[in-house]
Amino acid sequence: MLIRGCVPFIVILILIAAPEYSGGQSPENPGRAFRELTRFDAADAHQGVAVDSRYFYTISTRAIGKYDKATGAQIERWEGMASGPIIHLDSGVIVNDTLVCAHSNYPGIPMTSSVEMWDAETLEHIGTHSFGIHRGSCTWIDRHDGYWWAVFANYNRVFGRSREAYGNSYWTSLVKFDDHWQWLESWVFPDSVIGRALPMSISGGSWGPDNVLYCTGHDREEVYVLALPEAGSVLTLLDIVSIPTAGQGIAWDRSNPGMLYGIDRSRKQVVRIQLTRETR
DSSP, rough: OOOOHHHHHHHHHHHOOOOOOOOOOOOOOOOEEEEEEEEEEOHHHHEEEOOOOSSSEESSSSEEEEEEETOOOEEEEEEEEEESSOOOEEEEETTEEEEEEEOOOOOOOOOOEEEEEETTTTTTEEEEEEEEEOOSSSEEEEEEEEEEEEEEOOOOOOOOTOOSSOOOOOGEEEEEOOOTEEEEEEEEHHHHHHHHHTTTTOOOEEOOOOEEEEOSSSSSSSEEEEEESSSSBEEEEEEEEOOOSSSSOOOOOTTTTTOOOOOOOTTEEEEEEEEEOOHH
């Protein structure tokens, strides 16, 4: 039974009770670590970031900014109309000079999602693919190993006048698609990861240079390192690593292996960080 007025208190309890994680490393197998290198001011650093060899691209709910990686100077900007078809962009990836973004009607009901595409040079909107009602709200997209990968998030959070949660966070899934966005396989996240993201879900993800998946939640300053399982449908948690960004969309710089970009939405900044190894 839902008791009116108790949702904030329940959320606090959930966050306090989030499971701890020691990482499971040993001196012979030290865990990953990240080192902050640079911060860039960027007004649209609100949902996520994409990156190519020369530029990074900030993604806000209805806007995209293009910035020089060396200087942080803004080069181009695109903004959709409040009454237009773009409702809620979440994150993006550059593939073959195209900025490919995850898009949804969050927090609308029923949940719908699409892939939206921009020319990375001009920021002209050039394509779309609609998932319609499909598993949840699409929060990130990546290209890896010849396939498309996307997460469809669900949430335990209750919005506005609704008395029901926006899905259920534990229903969040990673989906593998072919070149034509046809579903091939899907997996769920370990309870230990979703439990740390409650009442929200998985907001960012990008396949790393070590061929494992790095994911972020909505708020915590940490990244979850995951692998496809040898059997079953639950992703394997390899590591939880502190990062100097509080969740949201992330992107590996594939022109500079080991370099990860994230955002600090509270400060409206893009953060460039480097993957290192701890020496314990």
